[in-house]
Amino acid sequence: MQTHSPEALTAARKLRRQMSLPEGLLWQQLRMRPAGLKFRNQHPVAGMVVDFYCASRQLVVEIDGISHDMGDNPVRDLRRDAFLQSLGYRVVRILAADVLRDPADVAASIVSLCSDIPPPSALRAATSPKGGDSSGVAC
Numbered sequence: 001m002q003t004h005s006p007e008a009l010t011a012a013r014k015l016r017r018q019m020s021l022p023e024g025l026l027w028q029q030l031r032m033r034p035a036g037l038k039f040r041n042q043h044p045v046a047g048m049v050v051d052f053y054c055a056s057r058q059l060v061v062e063i064d065g066i067s068h069d070m071g072d073n074p075v076r077d078l079r080r081d082a083f084l085q086s087l088g089y090r091v092v093r094i095l096a097a098d099v100l101r102d103p104a105d106v107a108a109s110i111v112s113l114c115s116d117i118p119p120p121s122a123l124r125a126a127t128s129p130k131g132g133d134s135s136g137v138a139c
Contacts, residue, residue, distance in 0.1 A: 019041065019042065020063070020096065022063050022097075022099035023041070023042075023051055023099075025100065026052070026063065026094075026099050026103050026106060026107060027041045027052070028103065029103050029106075029107035030110070034107060034108070034111045035115070037054055037056060037111060037114055038054065038056065039052050039053065039054050040052065040053045040054075040055070045084070045089065046083070046084065046087055046089075050062060050084075051063050052110075056119055057090070057114045057117045057119065058089050058117075059091075059110075059113070059117060060091045060092070061092050061110060062092070062093045062094070063093075063094055063096050064077070064094065064096060065096040066096075090117060092113065094106055094110075
């Protein structure tokens, strides 16, 4: 199922070619599929583009540089996070300075966080092999 607009896909492709230094450094770590987790960079989600996305954990990772503290950006980020969370995504924001300091450590922290998040399939209700409820009583 497509969850993004053609415009978001075009923007994502452009942003992949123009990643910031912190995004590029973190991508070098996450692209190696640490702990078997697949991450996507500059991925369109719900009509917007997120810095990194792990579909198996419904995790969005955003790297925040100093511009995120300026003007109305903090309010915009809060609204964006709330919207993504309302769709079932977990959003994590990481300071660009932390990535610049130690990208491997940041990647390890993200992987550790992912191990605490059950896969979406684990959240679904279990059904009996016969279907329906598990009482065994036919209706």
